[in-house]
Amino acid sequence: xxxxxxxxxxxxxxxxxxxxxxxxxxxxxxxxxxxxxxxxxxxxxxxxxxxxxxxxxxxxxxxxxxxxxxxxxxxxxxxxxxxxxxxxxxxxxxxxxxxxxxxxxxxxxxxx
Amino acid sequence: xxxxxxxxxxxxxxxxxxxxxxxxxxxxxxxxxxxxxxxxxxxxxxxxxxxxxxxxxxxxxxxxxxxxxxxxxxxxxxxxxxxxxxxxxxxxxxxxxxxxxxxxxxxxxxxxx
Numbered sequence: 435x436x437x438x439x440x441x442x443x444x445x446x447x448x449x450x451x452x453x454x455x456x457x458x459x460x461x462x463x464x465x466x467x468x469x470x471x472x473x474x475x476x477x478x479x480x481x482x483x484x485x486x487x488x489x490x491x492x493x494x495x496x497x498x499x500x501x502x503x504x505x506x507x508x509x510x511x512x513x514x515x516x517x518x519x520x521x522x523x524x525x526x527x528x529x530x531x532x533x534x535x536x537x538x539x540x541x542x543x544x545x546x
Numbered sequence: 547x548x549x550x551x552x553x554x555x556x557x558x559x560x561x562x563x564x565x566x567x568x569x570x571x572x573x574x575x576x577x578x579x580x581x582x583x584x585x586x587x588x589x590x591x592x593x594x595x596x597x598x599x600x601x602x603x604x605x606x607x608x609x610x611x612x613x614x615x616x617x618x619x620x621x622x623x624x625x626x627x628x629x630x631x632x633x634x635x636x637x638x639x640x641x642x643x644x645x646x647x648x649x650x651x652x653x654x655x656x657x658x659x
Contacts, residue, residue: 468647
């Protein structure tokens with residue numbers, strides 16, 4: 435079955451710096467790669483996603499890149515702010531299905 | 547606003563007890579999912595359902611069962627709860643017209659003592 439690995443497990447950056455979180459997946463049939471943000475005590479919320487026919491997608495300070503050949507994708511956050519502090523999850527959809535398999539999460543801390 | 551509601555929000559139960567977690571949604575989505583969240587392990591899929599008559603096992607279904615009572619309701623049962631089922635449980639929904647994106651419920655924190 436699909437295996438999604440996420441690194442690093444924790445990341446601490448200074449406010450204003452960039453943060454990068456990386457994920458790899460195993461099922462070459464996966465074609466949808468979302469990123470979710472979970473603030474403390476809250477539910478995960480979708481922040482950006484990318485489909486396999488696109489190499490990069492941006493939305494203001496966040497961007498996702500996808501390398502299908504290497505089966506990895508990354509979340510990039512620029513000009514980090516304290517409110518970016520949260521746990522971030524990547525996911526992939528095995529067999530091009532509608533179910534998602536998630537990575538183990540990255541706890542991002544943005545120091546003021 | 548249309549939402550995904552989970553009950554109860556918190557529950558403490560004893561080992562060996564049967565417990566049901568409920569999920570209802572007003573989003574009109576046809577697909578529903580149950581995940582559990584453990585520190586360092588992310589979100590792991592327990593069961594999922596693409597419509598009322600469709601039930602599928604996920605990554606970690608042992609010790610759990612589900613029931614899709616209606617398009618809007620999807621319940622998760624622990625037949626005989628054990629301490630390592632202590633976790634945060636999330637229900638999620640998605641819609642075939644909306645693509646793959648999930649809407650998560652507010653979560654149920656379950657403690658088995």
